[in-house]
Amino acid sequence: MKLISLYRVELRRLLLSKGVWLVAVLSLCAPLLGYSLYPSIWMESMTGDYIGNPVLAGTTVGAVFWAVLAMKESNRVYRNNTSVLTDAIASPLSLSTARVIAMMTISMLVTCVCSVIYLPYTMVKMEYLFQADFYFANFLVFMLPTWWISILLAESFYQLSSRMEIAVILYILLVCLSLMGVTSSGYFEKWINPMVIAFSDGFVTWWPLRMGLYTRVTWLCIAIGAWCISLLAIRKYQKGLLLSVGIGLKKVSVLVGAIVFVVLGVLLWVKQPFIDHGPDEWILEDEMVWSSGTISEAHYTIETHPRTGTITAKAEYEVKRPYDGEAELLLNPGYDIKSITYDGEEIAFWTSDEHVDGHRATYFEVPGGSKNGGKLLTVEYSGFPTLAKVMAWFSVQDVVDEEYILLGGETLFPMTEYYSIGKSFLEITIPDDLTPYLDHVPMTEYLDNQDGTRTWSSECSVYVRDFSAAKYEMATFMAGDTEVKFSYSEVYHDAVEEIGAVQAVKDVLEYCTAHYGKYDWIDKNSLILLQKGAIVTGGYAHKGVSTWFESVLSPSTLADAEKGASATDVFIHEMVHQWWGDLGLQCEDDGLWSCEGLTVYTTYRIAKERYGELYAKQYYVDQWQAAVDAQNRNFYNRHPEYFELLPETYQARIRMTNEGTNKYMRMPLVILKAQELVGGEDAMDEILREMYACRSHYGFNYGYEAFSYDDFLKFCGLTKEELNLD
Numbered sequence: 001m002k003l004i005s006l007y008r009v010e011l012r013r014l015l016l017s018k019g020v021w022l023v024a025v026l027s028l029c030a031p032l033l034g035y036s037l038y039p040s041i042w043m044e045s046m047t048g049d050y051i052g053n054p055v056l057a058g059t060t061v062g063a064v065f066w067a068v069l070a071m072k073e074s075n076r077v078y079r080n081n082t083s084v085l086t087d088a089i090a091s092p093l094s095l096s097t098a099r100v101i102a103m104m105t106i107s108m109l110v111t112c113v114c115s116v117i118y119l120p121y122t123m124v125k126m127e128y129l130f131q132a133d134f135y136f137a138n139f140l141v142f143m144l145p146t147w148w149i150s151i152l153l154a155e156s157f158y159q160l161s162s163r164m165e166i167a168v169i170l171y172i173l174l175v176c177l178s179l180m181g182v183t184s185s186g187y188f189e190k191w192i193n194p195m196v197i198a199f200s201d202g203f204v205t206w207w208p209l210r211m212g213l214y215t216r217v218t219w220l221c222i223a224i225g226a227w228c229i230s231l232l233a234i235r236k237y238q239k240g241l242l243l244s245v246g247i248g249l250k251k252v253s254v255l256v257g258a259i260v261f262v263v264l265g266v267l268l269w270v271k272q273p274f275i276d277h278g279p280d281e282w283i284l285e286d287e288m289v290w291s292s293g294t295i296s297e298a299h300y301t302i303e304t305h306p307r308t309g310t311i312t313a314k315a316e317y318e319v320k321r322p323y324d325g326e327a328e329l330l331l332n333p334g335y336d337i338k339s340i341t342y343d344g345e346e347i348a349f350w351t352s353d354e355h356v357d358g359h360r361a362t363y364f365e366v367p368g369g370s371k372n373g374g375k376l377l378t379v380e381y382s383g384f385p386t387l388a389k390v391m392a393w394f395s396v397q398d399v400v401d402e403e404y405i406l407l408g409g410e411t412l413f414p415m416t417e418y419y420s421i422g423k424s425f426l427e428i429t430i431p432d433d434l435t436p437y438l439d440h441v442p443m444t445e446y447l448d449n450q451d452g453t454r455t456w457s458s459e460c461s462v463y464v465r466d467f468s469a470a471k472y473e474m475a476t477f478m479a480g481d482t483e484v485k486f487s488y489s490e491v492y493h494d495a496v497e498e499i500g501a502v503q504a505v506k507d508v509l510e511y512c513t514a515h516y517g518k519y520d521w522i523d524k525n526s527l528i529l530l531q532k533g534a535i536v537t538g539g540y541a542h543k544g545v546s547t548w549f550e551s552v553l554s555p556s557t558l559a560d561a562e563k564g565a566s567a568t569d570v571f572i573h574e575m576v577h578q579w580w581g582d583l584g585l586q587c588e589d590d591g592l593w594s595c596e597g598l599t600v601y602t603t604y605r606i607a608k609e610r611y612g613e614l615y616a617k618q619y620y621v622d623q624w625q626a627a628v629d630a631q632n633r634n635f636y637n638r639h640p641e642y643f644e645l646l647p648e649t650y651q652a653r654i655r656m657t658n659e660g661t662n663k664y665m666r667m668p669l670v671i672l673k674a675q676e677l678v679g680g681e682d683a684m685d686e687i688l689r690e691m692y693a694c695r696s697h698y699g700f701n702y703g704y705e706a707f708s709y710d711d712f713l714k715f716c717g718l719t720k721e722e723l724n725l726d
Helices: 003-015 019-036 046-074 083-089 093-117 119-129 132-161 162-182 207-232 241-248 252-269 489-501 503-514 567-576 595-611 613-633 648-678 681-694 709-716
Strands: 294-305 310-321 326-331 335-340 349-351 358-364 375-383 404-407 421-431 435-438 447-449 452-460 466-470 470-478 484-491 526-531 543-548
Touching: 003 466, 019 046, 019 093, 046 132, 093 119, 093 132, 093 207, 119 489, 132 162, 132 207, 132 681, 162 489, 207 252, 241 294, 241 595, 294 489, 326 489, 335 349, 335 358, 421 435, 435 452, 435 470, 466 503, 470 489, 484 489, 484 503, 484 648, 503 567, 503 595, 543 567, 595 613, 595 648, 613 648, 648 681, 648 709, 681 709
Parallel strands: 294 421, 484 526, 526 543
Antiparallel strands: 294 310, 310 375, 326 358, 335 375, 349 358, 404 466, 421 452, 435 466, 447 452, 470 484
């Protein structure tokens, strides 16, 4: 029979199989695990919670179901002792090919159905943050290819061993390899559970999907190659493995396919452009050797290509005093230097293969010695920004996309020894609907190229730590005597209007400054509040600038009753973290005391001032007390001996509930009780002011110990027993 006819027969047979329908139903249910039991994405965002986690859970769990089906179907003719009959009708090789293609077809149909089933719920939960193309792309990039890879590998293991139990063991070992990872940045080992650090809501970037697609194609090539090898081992004429392989080698086309796909997969793995090929830990070596020369001015011209995620650029240095001997510059490993010229003439250079802390070095020598100064040194380079392996488990630091651009350091332009350079100027071309920020300050000068792009220009620091561009909106207003530039993604425009975010920022800045002290990073009565994407870990603060997380304005955050009585109060809560936690006073988290308790208490005080004592009592104090009372009444909290007998899953749920109650409900009540004992609100404000003044010792940016509950008691002159609520 021809392959097309066999495929039709196998497809019809599988569609009539109860086992196939069971696998299909289980695969459709698998994404449900991603909502709570099997979260995969580290950084919290609504896109991660309602798209990434379900898709990745369905990808991993569903892949196992399809592998079981593949091995079961491969073993069917031998289990039923019908192999002699089937081999007389068609060759085992053709049957295996038709069966695999039929299962891949059905898995594709199940993937499509799965994406449609979860679509309405996802749209409702994500509200205005939902993007249909990004949603469907996750199913096509992660779920479908991984299911195909699993089918091919399972089929391969069975054909190689002809034993169900051996095939299962081999598959389990490969799954364990994927789940554990071999290195600390084991993106590519994770064939069944693709790794995604973060998805962004308001600053959508396709970087994780680009890398996800690349890893899927890499493993798909490896799986096809393994499957082709297994076809050579199909048992014939009652022969064993080695003799069957000898017979199978006569199939030259299969042998060539096996070699081509395996080699292609290995090359894709070795040459992958997403993560550098350096060590897993920081080396922290200063290799710069440019101190012998002086540059009077540096001009950087950069053109971004969001569709491909690449840049082309040119760095021009006006050399005042040339370098003695070999010179060096550092650049992102994903870039290739096209040429280096001095006074219009090309000079020789060589680039190291060694990747160190997210960069690699290029060496060259300026001709003519010290008498040949006052000339132009030009470096032209281009490529795809590569993530440092030492950062691979934390965040995506550099990305070029149509809706979000983030570059800095060696990813923006070559790094020379910065103290040898005078002035620096940057010209960068980006899509005309993006607003750029250079080291968190908005750029103002641009040239419209009339082709959908703008070229922005500005004098810049010798070492630009952060260039970002997105579809920003900015609200400029006064908070007391401070001018505030409040910048956020345009996606959140309606949310900002609905919750009165501008007024809330004013209230927080005015209240906290008056009660606790002026925020460190206000400079010359000016403050930029800049929203950053979820792909960036950690906050940033410097004089006049403070960044804040995009999750502050997400629907899930604004609906969090533990943080406030309304969306406005929740936003206030997040802004208060500028004082308590994040970039202000860093508090030790011991399960009870944390920056959350101080922030909830402060939010209550602001709400009391805004809406009155009755509102504050009803929506804060009464809610706190009700939650604490419920916690105290809980049977398992009162009888820990029975708690220990519960299954671990139920124990974890109770612990999580208690942790939330302690931080957001019990601790504010403790602070409120301390307020009464120290003499009222004014006395507590004075204590908190003194605490905040100590942030130079306990602050996030200083690396010292965090402010503990014992420290709080010392400031209040109280004991734990006095503040016991039980």
